[in-house]
Amino acid sequence: MFKKKKTAEVNNEVQKINGIKKEYLLSANMCKVTFTLPNSAAPDSKSVHLVGEFNNWDINVHQMKRSKNGAYTITLKLAPGKEYEFRYLIDQSKWENDYHADKYVRSPFGNSDNSVVTV
Numbered sequence: 296m297f298k299k300k301k302t303a304e305v306n307n308e309v310q311k312i313n314g315i316k317k318e319y320l321l322s323a324n325m326c327k328v329t330f331t332l333p334n335s336a337a338p339d340s341k342s343v344h345l346v347g348e349f350n351n352w353d354i355n356v357h358q359m360k361r362s363k364n365g366a367y368t369i370t371l372k373l374a375p376g377k378e379y380e381f382r383y384l385i386d387q388s389k390w391e392n393d394y395h396a397d398k399y400v401r402s403p404f405g406n407s408d409n410s411v412v413t414v
Contacts, residue, residue: 334365347381
């Protein structure tokens with residue numbers, strides 16, 4: 296039989312909500328967020344970048360790594376208690392939302408939505 300640990304006894308808390316993994320580091324007041332874009336969203340791509348409010352929408356800062364299964368992943372440390380808008384940029388030409396974002400908001404640029412992660 297497994298015993299459930301109390302939150303105070305755990306150094307960090309991990310949540311995987313809708314495909315985005317969130318690991319709250321209580322001692323550092325940070326949240327490690329792992330973003331994953333599945334292979335099905337970019338099967339023939341050469342590169343994928345994570346672009347959002349956390350990097351001032353810079354398209355070159357956060358290049359994602361391709362895993363053995365073809366998915367692209369990256370982990371960022373973000374301040375908790377905030378919402379961050381973001382999108383994926385595939386091959387520097389195609390924008391894609393996260394299929395499992397916490398929510399979506401209308402982008403001020405063009406006729407599209409931005410993904411949102413809440414930490």
